[in-house]
Amino acid sequence: xxxxxxxxxxxxxxxxxxxxxxxxxxxxxxxxxxxxxxxxxxxxxxxxxxxxxxxxxxxxxxxxxxxxxxxxxxxxxxxxxxxxxxxxxxxxxxxxxxxxxxxxxxxxxxxxxxxxxxxxxxxxxxxxxxxxxxxxxxxxxxxxxxxxxxxxxxxxxxxxxxxxxxxxxxxxxxxxxxxxxxxxxxxxxxxxxxxxxxxxxxxxxxxxxxxxxxxxxxxxxxxxxxxxxxxxxxxxxxxxxxxxxxxxxxxxxxxxxxxxxxxxxxxxxxxxxxxxxxxxxxxxxxxxxxxxxxxxxxxxxxxxxxxxxxxxxxxxxxxxxxxxxxxxxxxxxxxxxxxxxxxxxxxxxxxxxxxxxxxxxxxxxxxxxxxxxxxxxxxxxxxxxxxxxxxxxxxxxxxxxxxxxxxxxxxxxxxxxxxxxxxxxxxxxxxxxxxxxxxxxxxxxxxxxxxxxxxxxxxxxxxxxxxxx
Ligand code: PLZ
Numbered sequence: 001x002x003x004x005x006x007x008x009x010x011x012x013x014x015x016x017x018x019x020x021x022x023x024x025x026x027x028x029x030x031x032x033x034x035x036x037x038x039x040x041x042x043x044x045x046x047x048x049x050x051x052x053x054x055x056x057x058x059x060x061x062x063x064x065x066x067x068x069x070x071x072x073x074x075x076x077x078x079x080x081x082x083x084x085x086x087x088x089x090x091x092x093x094x095x096x097x098x099x100x101x102x103x104x105x106x107x108x109x110x111x112x113x114x115x116x117x118x119x120x121x122x123x124x125x126x127x128x129x130x131x132x133x134x135x136x137x138x139x140x141x142x143x144x145x146x147x148x149x150x151x152x153x154x155x156x157x158x159x160x161x162x163x164x165x166x167x168x169x170x171x172x173x174x175x176x177x178x179x180x181x182x183x184x185x186x187x188x189x190x191x192x193x194x195x196x197x198x199x200x201x202x203x204x205x206x207x208x209x210x211x212x213x214x215x216x217x218x219x220x221x222x223x224x225x226x227x228x229x230x231x232x233x234x235x236x237x238x239x240x241x242x243x244x245x246x247x248x249x250x251x252x253x254x255x256x257x258x259x260x261x262x263x264x265x266x267x268x269x270x271x272x273x274x275x276x277x278x279x280x281x282x283x284x285x286x287x288x289x290x291x292x293x294x295x296x297x298x299x300x301x302x303x304x305x306x307x308x309x310x311x312x313x314x315x316x317x318x319x320x321x322x323x324x325x326x327x328x329x330x331x332x333x334x335x336x337x338x339x340x341x342x343x344x345x346x347x348x349x350x351x352x353x354x355x356x357x358x359x360x361x362x363x364x365x366x367x368x369x370x371x372x373x374x375x376x377x378x379x380x381x382x383x384x385x386x387x388x389x390x391x392x393x394x395x396x397x398x399x400x401x402x403x404x405x406x407x408x409x410x411x412x413x414x415x416x417x418x419x420x421x422x423x424x425x426x427x428x429x430x431x432x433x434x435x436x437x438x439x440x441x442x443x444x445x446x447x448x449x450x451x452x453x454x455x456x457x458x459x460x461x462x463x464x465x466x467x468x469x
Contacts, residue, residue: 003360003440004353018060020439022417022446023071029054030068049183051076051421052414059086062438062446064419072419073446075432079421080244080276080388083303084348085437091306091344098340105336107136108329114339118312121346126314127286128294133320135313136334140275140301141169143311144238146328147297148173150313151236151269154322159194159229161222161237161268165246165425166197168238168273177238179246180425196229198222200243201252215252222259226266236269236297237262241287244276247424248390248431250383256291263296269319271297275311276388279303280349280436283359283386290385306345310338354436358386361434361443365389368447376458378405390431391454392424397465401426405461412453418446 029037033054054066059082064072077083084091098114107115119134126132135150137143152158160177162168168177170184176191178184185191201215226234241256243249263270272295277287279300288294296319301311309332313320348354362385369391372379380394393402393409406428413420423431430450434443 003357003364003438003443018058018063018065019071020061020063020442021071022063022073022442022449023069024415024417025070026068028052028070028415028417030066030070032067036067052419061085061087062435062442070417072414072417073434073442073449074438075413075418075420075434075446075450077303077433077435078307079302080281080433081302082307083280083387083436084306084345084354085435086307088306088344088348088437090347091341094340094344094347095308095337098337103335103337104332106331107334112336112339114336114343115334118310118334118339118342119314121342122300122312122314125285126294126298126300127288128296128298128316130294131317132314133317135320135328136339137311137313137330138309138332138335138338139169140299140311141171141174142330142333143275143299143301143313144168144174144177144271144273145171146313147238147269147271147299147315148236149327150297150315150319150323151271153324153327154319155235155267155269157232157235159196159234161225161234162195162197163200163239163243164197165200165243165249166238166240167243167245167276196225198225200249201255202249212252215255215258218255219258219262222262226262226268231266234266234268236271238271238273240273240275240277241291241293242277242282242385242388244388244431245423247392247426247429248384248388250385251291253291256288256293260293269296269315271295271299273299275299275301277385279345280355280358281386281388281433282384283355283362285349285355287385287388304345305338305341306348308335308338308341310334310342357436357438361387361436361438362389364440364443365432365447368444369451372451372454376454378402378458378463379454384431387432387434387436390423390429392429394428395463395465397463401428402461402463403427405457406430408457408461409450409453412457413450416449416453418449420450 036055037053057067058065122134123132162177166179168174173192176195199218201218297315377396381392393405
């Protein structure tokens, strides 16, 4: 089934549409990118890393064009942000109209109606058959922080339960909630206390290969942790319905529903972090829908405003209104340009084509890459949902992670003009996050490059059966 792609002419407001084809005309990075990167090094903190040091000049549909004229197939969407494409006309039109009126008032100083409209859409579409309210902020980490503030104010408790392989942000509290030390937390402690971590249900390195057993073990650990902390210890339990940075880990069926039940039974606010998995990425508006669960609070950001900074905390009215007036806010919280962009994103999802495309991207990708599970012994797993898919590389004998192979495949793709990203606590997972408007031919071309890279690099770096960490 081909992807239902919006025609190029309607995808752009620019006079000349960007050609939707891969093109590598220089070494990667090219000479102009190299020169700009040298200037950057003289001006910008070296604390920022970079996946692919090319400077982007234009982006449209499924293509990023650099300053040397190279065109990359976009399998990143700016880390699951430009899901409707970098230049969706509905987003552009809304932002342009708002830009002509005003850019900022500060919502805590004077009001504007687009903030209410974004809140109303989220209250309606976020899972949960109960009365909801929404608060808007700018970044994902800010949404996570505010969810904890709200849960603490509502429960009068303070502890936070998070999970192995979790990623929730780079601010001090969210660093504490994030699992991976390097690069996120190293040298930045001490962190706020009261954050405790439990096991998740799924891992290739798990002691047991029986998913039911792994789930039961993980749930038992959560129960023990809650008992140990006292019945009124935890204010919130926070989980990503598919763990993103941690390695696109899909929970075992029933795990999230069991956590939901444990949270309810213990009076803990169940917070679902849909910042990476939400807003249509998985083929449903929210990944929680696959497991039939609803958070008391659900967090969105990233794709919510198609590239403008906007995040949201949406939850039960009694929780969201438990905070004293003036207790929530921020200078840029729910900025009018970002709210306008979100309304454009909602327009883009209206006819259902983008959700259908996300599901078609999964079918096409699995058809193309699943044969590798048999053909290449280091391909340990292909997993994910919709347009949030990943491959995990392991030693077939020891199941030890192969970050060396993932890095080599990733670099190979970049050299061929395909922008892939690595993720995973062990850095051994390649993830695919294409925009949902990607042309079918472009998707196939990008997947063929990835497949060839996996075959070629796994021959150069064969599995040894020896621990290489
Ligand atoms: N929760 C589930 O995926 C952001 C991080 C990139 P911010 N993930 C990309 C990086 O290296 O900084 C993320 C997420 C989940 C929270 C966040 C945090 O969102 O908008 O980056 O603050």
